[in-house]
Amino acid sequence: MRRMTTDDTTRWTQATVYPDMWADPDDDPRNSDGPSPDGELGTLLDCLTNYRLTLRMKCEGLDAEQLARRSVPPSTMSLLGLVRHLAEVERGWRGWISADGERPSKLYGARDADFDGAVADPAVVEAAFRDLEREQAETDAALAAFPDLGERVGKDGIAIRELHVHRIDEYARHCGHADLLRECVDGRVGQ
Known part of the structure; x- marks a missing residue:
């Protein structure tokens, strides 16, 4: 598996917690609190x-x-x-x-x-x-x-x-x- 270098981190994302993610989970509008929808x-x-x-x-x-x-x-x-x-x-x-x-x-x-x-x-x-x-x-x-x-x-x-x-x-x-x-x-x- 390839290790990320310092140059990679700016390419990957603006996230600070998980550098391979687009946004930090707490800032990601796609993440919802609570259970998934019913039905x-x-x-x-x-x-x-x-x-x-x-x-x-x-x-x-x-x-x-x-x-x-x-x-x-x-x-x-x-x-x-x-x-x-x-x-x-x-x-x-x-x-x-x-x-x-x-x-x-x-x-x-x-x-x-x-x-x-x-x-x-x-x-x-x-x-x-x-x-x-x-x-x-x-x-x-x-x-x-x-x-x-x-x-x-x-x-x-x-x-x-x-x-x-x-x-x-x-x-x-x-x-x-x-x-x-x-x-x-x-x-x-x-x-």
Whole structure:
């Protein structure tokens, strides 16, 4: 096993207790006091909340240029692009719930506009985080209207449980991308 050197500690994290973690456990908003949530829905929502927080944490402390920085050409992926993409995806999930399958209009335009339009402009950054917060709240509210996780909705008859799991899957995948993107920006890694 490789031993950490003094140079590694600044690369790893800003945590002081456990240098291989992103944040000290007492400062990590993903850590909750007390027992885990009761029931399947509580567990699903807790998991989703933690991934949402992880994405925000990976973006913290970066300016517009750093958030918009592309990882590896020809990829258009950036942290800001991920924020915009997840706002777009949250919006699209509401179309799965509607009886006619009608999807809300796109936030950013044609395919990949969420990534292509992720430019180093503070106004674009602010708008992206506002969009994400709004779209998350609207999708959360739409799904809360269906407390039975087995209920099938929309023209394709998708189960509410499946929508929750799909949301977790989407955030988990993109949090993995965010780990790598953040490391490309400033070398910071951690749990």
